[in-house]
Amino acid sequence: MRVPKMEPIKARIHREVVGKVKSITLEADAAGDYYAAVLWEDGLAEKEPLKEIYEDQVIGIDVGIKDLLTESNGRKEPNPRHLKHARKVLRRRCRQFSRTQKGSRRREKARRRLARAHKRVANARTDNLHKVSSRLVNESQALAAESLRIINMLKNHHLAESIADAAWGELLRMIAYKMKREGKYFIQIDTFYPSSKMCSCCGFKLEKLDLATREWACPHCGAHHDRDGNAAANIRAEGIRILRAEGLPVLRREMSSPNAR
Structure with a gap:
């Protein structure tokens, strides 16, 4: 070079x-x-945006901590928790660094060891995010997700470390530029859209839903919901509505009859 x-x-x-x-x-x-x-x-030249898409090629995603994300088709992507698994090594490197004398060569050597340990965690996280985002882009024509106020969420001292380790913002950023590069669509719905509290079957909305509640039954239609799966289904439906409101045809595939000739 x-x-x-x-x-x-x-x-x-x-x-x-x-x-x-x-x-x-x-x-x-x-x-x-x-x-x-x-x-x-x-x-x-950049790829032209798709002129039409199919409903079965639209995926809604709901990010979380227990699972990195849940898709509207029921698939869950596990959260690797890279920082948690590397905590023992990082603590040992930090102790080694703190015991060295300022200005010494051993201190600089220990500092680089600590930096490499943090770098391995960051590289593993980035690698996983690239794999997950690329898979989602390849399997869909449009993706819908919530607009998250991550800075405000990090003020919760009980969840801040887990939220930062999951790197939701970086995941959504990767999805956004990869979808644009392929001429596909990425929709981010409003932050206050009640995706978790609304029944994806009948549209009934709960007045309150605690964060600890992971499953619930709709009091109107009786449907049983997984919290994250229900939220992803609602996000997908809202994403389709937004796409149609913007004038993009979202088509349904016609199912051929087994008796048709």
Whole structure:
């Protein structure tokens, strides 16, 4: 890699650069590793947004702590809890760092060990989020999710660490740009939409639903709901309504009769 006013730098290029290079940004992280972010023009046009979509290709997702997310089709993505599993190693690295003398070489060595331990957690989290978001994008034409006020949610000291470890904001950011790149749709519904308190079968709305209540039965139609699954189904229905309100055809597939010739 050639950078102005510097000798050629040996680099591991993980992706072929095809096109005109516009800029190269060099940076070093706390662990002492150097990275180069290359911006180039590939000359390819962006994909056109889909002109129509099918209802069975619309998925609603409800994020959580016990499960990272629940889909409207009933599938649940488990929460890996990377920080919790790495806590023992991080504490040991922190103790080793705190015992060193300021300004010494051992302190710098311990600092880098601690930074690498945190980096492994961050890399594992990012890798999992990329896999989950890519799967959702590949399996759908439109995705619907709630608009979350994560900064306000982090003020809850009992859940702040778990919320930060789940990285909902980063997951939704990845979904948004990947859906746009593929010409698909990502809808974020209003924060105060009562997705958890409303029955996805009949539309009955509960006056109150505690966070500890994970399952409930509708007093109007008697339907039994898993809290997260019901919320995902309501989010999907609201997402379809928004898409149709914006003028996008959301079609139903016609089921062929087994007796048809």
